[in-house]
Amino acid sequence: MANATAKPPSFSFTPEGAAKIRWSRRGSCGRRGCTDRQCCCALCDKPIGVAEDDPRWEDHEEMDCDGCELCADRVPIILFKGEGKAMDQAQFHLACFQTILAPAGQ
Ligand SMILES: [Zn+2]
Numbered sequence: 001m002a003n004a005t006a007k008p009p010s011f012s013f014t015p016e017g018a019a020k021i022r023w024s025r026r027g028s029c030g031r032r033g034c035t036d037r038q039c040c041c042a043l044c045d046k047p048i049g050v051a052e053d054d055p056r057w058e059d060h061e062e063m064d065c066d067g068c069e070l071c072a073d074r075v076p077i078i079l080f081k082g083e084g085k086a087m088d089q090a091q092f093h094l095a096c097f098q099t100i101l102a103p104a105g106q
């Protein structure tokens with residue numbers, strides 16, 4: 001699997017996957033690990049990322065880390081739909097997002 005980027009350049013969803021996305025008008029506050037529903041994953045409804053004041057960060061060596069549980073969703077995947085006042089957005093855990101991607105070449 002290629003290393004994750006926050007915004008895949010092109011992708012398409014499976015029809016079932018697209019139907020599961022919970023779009024939100026307000027959008028997220030941008031804090032990692034926020035439990036507000038608008039800030040949670042649009043697929044699994046769980047908070048994305050680990051809050052900065054989580055005690056687990058104290059033992060975390062950022063320099064040596066190449067993707068642990070704490071770092072996995074540091075940068076959530078955010079999608080936008082529509083324009084202006086009618087714009088909806090949805091954000092995802094990387095792992096959740098990958099479950100709704102259509103296989104390449106379809
Ligand atoms: Zn929030």
Ligand SMILES: [Zn+2]
Binds near residue numbers: 041043044045092096
């Ligand atoms: Zn999720």
Ligand SMILES: [Zn+2]
Binds near residue numbers: 060062066067068072
């Ligand atoms: Zn880490």
